[in-house]
Structures are given as C-alpha cells and as structure tokens.
Amino acid sequence: MTGELSPIDKAKFAAAKRAVDFVEDGMRVGLGTGSTAAWMVRCLGEMVREDGLKIKGVPTSVRTAELARQVGIEVISLDEAKWLDLTIDGADEFDADLNLIKGGGGALLQEKIVATASDQMIVIADTAKEVATLGAFPLPVEVIPFGWQTTRALIDEALINLDVMGREVTLRMNGEAPFVTDEGNHILDLHLKRIGNPRQLSLVVNQIPGVVENGLFIDICDVVVVGHGDGKVEVRDINAGTVEEEKIDFLEGDNLFNDL
Missing domain, CATH: 3.40.50.1360 (Rossmann fold)
Structure with a gap:
C-alpha cells in the first residue's frame, strides 16, 4: 500500500x-x-x-x-x-x-x-x-469578523515599520465566501516573503485591535x-x-x- x-x-x-x-x-x-x-x-x-x-x-x-x-x-x-x-x-x-x-x-x-x-x-x-528564514509561506492571522477591513488596514500600517520583504494582506476565502475558523473568525494571510524579526512581528501584530492570534510559534x-x-x-x-x-x-x- x-x-x-x-x-x-x-x-x-x-x-x-x-x-x-x-x-x-x-x-x-x-x-x-x-x-x-x-x-x-x-x-x-x-x-x-x-x-x-x-x-x-x-x-x-x-x-x-x-x-x-x-x-x-x-x-x-x-x-x-x-x-x-x-x-x-x-x-x-x-x-x-x-x-x-x-x-x-x-x-x-x-x-x-x-x-x-x-x-x-x-x-x-x-x-x-525547513527554511533558513521564515516568511515564504503566508503568515495566517486570525481576526474577528467585525471590522476586519479596519483590522487589515491597521496591519498594513504596522508592516511598514517591520522587517519584512512583502506587505500584501489578503482575506482567506472558501469559494465565494470568507473562510471561517472553528471559532467563527476570519483569517488574513500576510504575504511577507521574509520575516527578519519573528518575535517583534508577533508582538506587534497581536497588539492590533481585532487580531485574535497569529501563526508564529516562537x-x-x-x-x-x-x-x-x-x-x-x-x-x-x-x-x-x-x-x-x-x-x-x-x-x-x-x-x-x-x-x-
């Protein structure tokens, strides 16, 4: 088999x-x-x-x-x-x-x-x-549905001052509708390409209102x-x-x- x-x-x-x-x-x-x-x-x-x-x-x-x-x-x-x-x-x-x-x-x-x-x-x-530097895989960030576009805008702004190579943020979809987690939330995928300081990024992103948790495990x-x-x-x-x-x-x- x-x-x-x-x-x-x-x-x-x-x-x-x-x-x-x-x-x-x-x-x-x-x-x-x-x-x-x-x-x-x-x-x-x-x-x-x-x-x-x-x-x-x-x-x-x-x-x-x-x-x-x-x-x-x-x-x-x-x-x-x-x-x-x-x-x-x-x-x-x-x-x-x-x-x-x-x-x-x-x-x-x-x-x-x-x-x-x-x-x-x-x-x-x-x-x-296995990678030399994290970030080629899009970083998932779980956000509450309420005001998710505002949360995305705040993430966009925060990324300007962080050590990353890319700053595209997309809403994860499930067909024509937003993907919904087991907790009823949405996921924003951060296409960063390279994360120079994962610890700093994790701390900054988790302080943004509307963010529940991010996918960095430090x-x-x-x-x-x-x-x-x-x-x-x-x-x-x-x-x-x-x-x-x-x-x-x-x-x-x-x-x-x-x-x-």
Missing part, C-alpha cells in the same frame, strides 16, 4: 510514525491539525487498537476530533485535561531555532493554545518545510521530526542540542492505510 504513496506522503508518514514513539501509556496528548498531523492521529489510533495504548487526546480542530474518534482515540477537551504531557502537530515552515509558521489549515488559534498548554511540543514535517516547539521520502527521519531536539537519524520501515500490510 505504501508503494502507492507519493514521496511527500511517505515523508509525512515516516515523521508521524517516529513521533508517536514519544507517546506513553496514560498520557494526555494534543492532536494537531493538517495532512501530516492526520498521519500521526492514524498512527496513534493503530497503537490504541493493536497495542492497547491508553491515552486521552485533545484535538485542535473539529476535523481532527472526528478523525481521532474514527480511529479509536478517546477525545477530551482541554478544559477537561487542564494540562497536557505532549502535543504533536505539523508546521507550514520551521527554521533552525524551531520557530514555526502554522495555520495553513486554519486551526492556528486552537493549535497555539494546546501547544502552550503542553510540557512538550513535537513538530512533524517533511524536508520542504519558543514553543521542543523537537522537530523531519521525514524523508525514503523513510529516513531526523529527530532534532532544540533543548538537548542533538540530531538523531533513523530509518522507518514501511509495512505493506499496515492497517493504517486501509481507510485511505
């Missing part, structure tokens, strides 16, 4: 398969959103069904919650969990300091809340997500697991300063692929 997967999907699967090794029995685990995180949820579901792993999952979106329930993971809210042992999620970009851009799937608010309520955040990604990620199309994975621990390489075997009969 894995022979039918593209190299990118194999890389995502390899990263997800390695990342779930961090999960132990009895843990409360934040479950990320996106294509790579979906592989991770399926891997955890297989461990629950086949190995008897007992965990409680806190999803970061409605669609992740639905998938988690489908694969047999017990789902609870963050209020019920109060604090998490671990969160595993994907990223749209990450740099050498493991700072991230997230929110391409529109779940950045819940993702950031869940990640910061965890003892550890592990990011799973393919090699294409000093939140502890470990990134980078997957390659041949099954190789790199585990980079920012706190320990270590990089480990392993090889993940693709099992043709893996139940994980039955629902794809």
